Amino acid sequence: MKPAPFKFYAPTTVSEALAHLAEYGYDAKVLAGGQSLIPMLNFRLAQPAVLVDLNNVSELFYIRPDKNGGLRLGAMTRQRQVELDPLVAERAPLVREVMPQIAYPQIRTRGTFGGSLAHADPSAELAAVSIALDGRFRLRGPAGERWVSASDFFVGLFATVLEPDELLVEVALPPMPPRSGWSFSQITRRHHDFCIAGVAVMVILDSTGQCEQARLVFLSAGDGPVEAHQAAEVLVGQVPTPEAIRAAAETAASTDIDPSSDIHASAEYRRHLAGVLARRTLTQAFERARGDE
Amino acid sequence: MSDLINVTVTVNGTQYARAVEPRLLLSDFLRHDLGLTGTHVGCEHGVCGACTVLFDGEPVRSCLMFAVQADGHKVLTVEGLGTMDNMHPLQEAFQEAHAVQCGFCTPGFLMSLLPFLEENPNPTEEEIREAISGNLCRCTGYQHIVDAVKLAAEKMRT
Numbered sequence: 333m334k335p336a337p338f339k340f341y342a343p344t345t346v347s348e349a350l351a352h353l354a355e356y357g358y359d360a361k362v363l364a365g366g367q368s369l370i371p372m373l374n375f376r377l378a379q380p381a382v383l384v385d386l387n388n389v390s391e392l393f394y395i396r397p398d399k400n401g402g403l404r405l406g407a408m409t410r411q412r413q414v415e416l417d418p419l420v421a422e423r424a425p426l427v428r429e430v431m432p433q434i435a436y437p438q439i440r441t442r443g444t445f446g447g448s449l450a451h452a453d454p455s456a457e458l459a460a461v462s463i464a465l466d467g468r469f470r471l472r473g474p475a476g477e478r479w480v481s482a483s484d485f486f487v488g489l490f491a492t493v494l495e496p497d498e499l500l501v502e503v504a505l506p507p508m509p510p511r512s513g514w515s516f517s518q519i520t521r522r523h524h525d526f527c528i529a530g531v532a533v534m535v536i537l538d539s540t541g542q543c544e545q546a547r548l549v550f551l552s553a554g555d556g557p558v559e560a561h562q563a564a565e566v567l568v569g570q571v572p573t574p575e576a577i578r579a580a581a582e583t584a585a586s587t588d589i590d591p592s593s594d595i596h597a598s599a600e601y602r603r604h605l606a607g608v609l610a611r612r613t614l615t616q617a618f619e620r621a622r623g624d625e
Numbered sequence: 626m627s628d629l630i631n632v633t634v635t636v637n638g639t640q641y642a643r644a645v646e647p648r649l650l651l652s653d654f655l656r657h658d659l660g661l662t663g664t665h666v667g668c669e670h671g672v673c674g675a676c677t678v679l680f681d682g683e684p685v686r687s688c689l690m691f692a693v694q695a696d697g698h699k700v701l702t703v704e705g706l707g708t709m710d711n712m713h714p715l716q717e718a719f720q721e722a723h724a725v726q727c728g729f730c731t732p733g734f735l736m737s738l739l740p741f742l743e744e745n746p747n748p749t750e751e752e753i754r755e756a757i758s759g760n761l762c763r764c765t766g767y768q769h770i771v772d773a774v775k776l777a778a779e780k781m782r783t
Contacts, residue, residue: 340630340647340693370689371670374650383647387694412683436759438677438684438737523758 335373342385346392346472346501352384353497354474360384362499364408364447367439392446392501395419401507407446407500412437414445424505426465426514426534430457433516436524446500449485452492452556455526459486460549460557461516464532467505473498486556511537511544513621515613518551519605521596527552528597529605531584533613535572537621543567546580548614553589553606560588563610572618581610632696636661637705645692652676654692655702663703663732667761674760677733678702684737703732706739715739718777719770726764734760738774746782748774 343349353360361380363369364387372378386392392408395417403423405414414420415431434440434448434457448458449469462469462482469480474497485492494500508514518530530551538544546567548560563584570576585607593599629644636659643658650669655661655678667673669688676688679701687700707713712720715735725731734757741748741756748756753774754767762770 334650334653335648337646337648339628340691342693366689366691366694367671367686370650370691373648374669374688385694432755435671436674437741437756438674438686438759439671439689441680441683441685442689523755 333374333376335370336376336379338380339382340385341382342388344388344390346389346499349384349386349389349499350472350474350497352382353499356382356384357496360496362386362450364450365410365439365443366447367435367443368447368451368453386499397423398504398507403505405445405503405505407444407450407502409445411440411443411445411448415440423507424465425508426461426516426532427458427505429514430461430516430532433457433518433524445503449503450492450494450500452486452490453526454489454554454556455530455552456557457516457518457527457530457532457551460530460532460551462503462505463549463557463559464514464534464547465505466534466547467503469500470502470504471498472501477501479504483559489555491556509536511539511621513537513617513619515616515620517609517613519609526596529553529591529602529609531606531609531613533610533617535567535614535617535621537572537618541571541622543570543572543576543618546614548580548584548588548610550584550589550606550610553591553602558589560584560610562588567614572614574615577611577614577618580614581607584610630693630696632693634692634695634697635699637700637702643692647691647693649692650688651678651690651692651695651700652687654695655687655700658692661702661704665729665732667729667733672761673730674733674737675730677736677760679736679740682740684740701736701739703735706735713739714780715742715773715777718773718780722769722773722776724765724769724773730760730762730764734762734770738777742774742778742781746778748778750775 360382363385392406394406396404421428467482518527536545546564550558563580566580591602665675667675
């Protein structure tokens with residue numbers, strides 16, 4: 333079917349956009365790339381009374397180097413731009429690796445980096461990657477700005493800490509520390525489907541070759557991105573041997589995640605896949621951290 | 626009905642000015658308001674690719690945009706790619722390689738492939754299959770489509 337009627341605003345500045353959100357509150361939905369929202373409108377899974385379109389807010393489209401060696405991305409930066417940007421390839425290789433796996437090229441033409449985060453689909457690659465990289469999100473509302481860590485941003489199924497009168501305006505990704513490694517893997521039935529299971533991994537080794545830090549973040553394993561804290565604890569302070577990796581992967585699959593069953597896969601199968609993917613990605617991430625690759 | 630919004634869109638080189646509801650999808654605007662029915666609608670949620678058009682030169686799902694968002698922009702549909710008497714090499718290649726059966730998916734493939742071949746004039750088979758991963762075909766099994774792309778690339782290189 334077709335979307336239900338709505339009022340449409342196309343502001344050209346963040347301030348204008350925020351003014352519309354302040355006026356309409358929960359009656360308004362923000363339209364970024366629209367590649368996740370418009371399907372919901374087309375099926376009438378969502379029927380907002382008002383749409384505030386950010387596609388003309390040019391101040392939100394950018395990729396800039398951060399003086400700390402990392403990156404700052406404007407929330408409306410197109411996914412296709414992120415995919416092609418040499419600064420992203422250099423400073424956030426995990427992001428560069430993930431981009432071509434997100435949906436299809438035609439979706440990435442319009443889809444935005446920040447829009448995927450704000451929409452908070454449990455299968456969103458960028459949500460898991462942002463947490464794995466310890467990203468920080470800048471939110472702006474009528475009261476001013478606040479920063480929220482990626483770990484704290486996602487609070488439930490399609491739910492984030494964004495208030496109805498707030499916008500995500502920027503994502504800050506820190507530089508990759510020395511002796512860090514990363515990896516990403518997801519399983520889809522057809523090429524570029526929403527994944528049945530996926531994981532984003534970032535690890536850091538200390539100077540003796542022991543694991544100093546590990547972040548495993550699963551997609552399609554819960555209501556939102558799921559950080560595997562217990563699996564990380566298994567690894568920290570250990571040399572990342574295949575045995576340690578296997579133990580961490582098993583811990584992640586059995587205790588950290590809580591996947592559900594649906595027509596695409598059973599919870600048991602998702603758990604099994606999560607363990608396999610965790611083992612593969614941890615192996616690759618530690619190889620990269622050691623400079624083996 | 627919500628208030629109508631005036632839009633001016635250039636489609637296949639011609640400027641059109643219309644007053645539309647905000648909720649009117651770009652795909653429906655092209656097909657119903659402008660009579661350009663070459664763009665097809667298969668799923669309305671972005672997975673089938675039949676509605677793909679070029680928006681300011683880049684491939685987009687016209688079912689996942691509103692006509693009001695095209696105000697001031699340029700759209701290219703399959704009607705702008707070539708005509709019966711003057712086919713684009715991509716269209717010729719699809720014909721010669723038997724890559725068209727029912728034809729429903731074809732415009733979406735063509736509009737997706739045009740920017741792909743411009744960026745990638747000598748693609749490998751793997752690159753071609755990756756490039757068409759956003760377009761579904763229920764008839765051909767894709768092999769002839771892949772052949773057509775190789776043929777089109779050859780034609781376009783000379």
